[in-house]
Amino acid sequence: MLGSGCGRLLGRAARVITGLWVRKMSSLGAGQKPLIAVCQMTSTSDKEKNFSTCSRLVQEASARGASMVFLPEACDYIGGSTEETLNLAEPLQGDLIQRYSGLARDSSVWLSLGGFHEKGSDWDKDRRISNSHVILDAAGNIVSIYRKAHLFDVELQSGITLRESGFTVPGGEIVPPVSTPVGKVGLAVCYDLRFPEISLVLSREGAEILTYPSAFTITTGLAHWEVLLRARAIENQCYVVAAAQTGLHNTRRTSYGHAMVVDPWGVVVAQCTDGTGLCYAEIDLPYLQRVRREMPVQDHRRPDLYGGITRKTSS
Numbered sequence: 013m014l015g016s017g018c019g020r021l022l023g024r025a026a027r028v029i030t031g032l033w034v035r036k037m038s039s040l041g042a043g044q045k046p047l048i049a050v051c052q053m054t055s056t057s058d059k060e061k062n063f064s065t066c067s068r069l070v071q072e073a074s075a076r077g078a079s080m081v082f083l084p085e086a087c088d089y090i091g092g093s094t095e096e097t098l099n100l101a102e103p104l105q106g107d108l109i110q111r112y113s114g115l116a117r118d119s120s121v122w123l124s125l126g127g128f129h130e131k132g133s134d135w136d137k138d139r140r141i142s143n144s145h146v147i148l149d150a151a152g153n154i155v156s157i158y159r160k161a162h163l164f165d166v167e168l169q170s171g172i173t174l175r176e177s178g179f180t181v182p183g184g185e186i187v188p189p190v191s192t193p194v195g196k197v198g199l200a201v202c203y204d205l206r207f208p209e210i211s212l213v214l215s216r217e218g219a220e221i222l223t224y225p226s227a228f229t230i231t232t233g234l235a236h237w238e239v240l241l242r243a244r245a246i247e248n249q250c251y252v253v254a255a256a257q258t259g260l261h262n263t264r265r266t267s268y269g270h271a272m273v274v275d276p277w278g279v280v281v282a283q284c285t286d287g288t289g290l291c292y293a294e295i296d297l298p299y300l301q302r303v304r305r306e307m308p309v310q311d312h313r314r315p316d317l318y319g320g321i322t323r324k325t326s327s
């Protein structure tokens with residue numbers, strides 16, 4: 013737990029927005045803080061239904077005054093088999109992205125599509141897709157694409173076996189944080205959460221908000237989800253935003269849920285309850301600056317000691 017000596021910072025504590033505040037970025041006055049909305053849903057292989065869920069959530073968030081809405085990994089669909097996952101994939105020039113684009117435009121919000129199954133230019137060669145985190149601005153333009161770099165290939169004794177590399181090509185780059193109306197957003201996806209290096213690169217590049225849209229398994233979620241999200245927020249003194257899949261997708265896949273927002277002090281300031289829904293949080297950048305000023309961990313780093321960390325360890 014956090015010690016009482018930190019009372020001054022803790023005094024500000026968690027503020028989860030519940031009221032019907034309509035305060036779009038365009039109408040934000042001086043000192044007003046932008047609002048974000050974070051989504052939780054249960055994707056299936058029915059793309060039409062998934063889109064209509066996303067659409068309803070985004071419209072609700074927009075009516076509440078959110079400037080940016082975060083959708084989870086696989087917001088487009090979760091296939092019941094590798095074959096189905098591959099068959100349903102679309103290119104970023106396809107119909108589905110156009111519809112998300114229209115949704116951002118019609119609702120005048122920025123959108124994070126936390127994981128879009130992207131049929132890329134190498135499809136004909138390798139028949140694998142990318143797990144792409146796409147940022148759309150409020151006019152519906154694609155402003156950034158990050159392709160998941162760390163793929164979830166695991167075999168747990170508890171019965172969870174997933175081999176993402178069987179249908180996905182790993183991304184080859186970390187993309188610079190995106191300037192949005194709610195702050196500078198650093199992009200990652202799900203399993204990337206377990207690799208602090210990516211968060212260090214993003215925060216060094218200026219990220220104020222780290223994003224981990226996810227479809228965590230229940231076993232790993234129970235053990236690791238919240239502690240990892242809070243650790244990334246504390247280490248980097250960033251907001252951490254984690255939209256999430258929840259519940260039963262098909263006979264073989266279930267997700268942990270617990271979509272949340274963590275503030276730069278490590279406090280969980282918003283969290284979804286059970287099922288499909290949203291949670292909201294204000295992004296308080298002056299507060300983030302204060303946390304960084306009062307405990308300047310970035311200035312205390314000792315890169316002279318860490319040289320070997322980027323080398324792969326032999327097993």
Ligand SMILES: O=C(O)CNC(=O)[C@H](CS)NC(=O)CCC(=O)C(=O)O
Nearest residue numbers: 086164174176202203227228229232
């Ligand atoms: O398969 C899709 O269509 C969408 N992708 C996912 O659900 C991915 C790959 S299987 N899931 C994860 O990375 C879970 C990570 C996790 O649970 C952990 O790190 O503990």
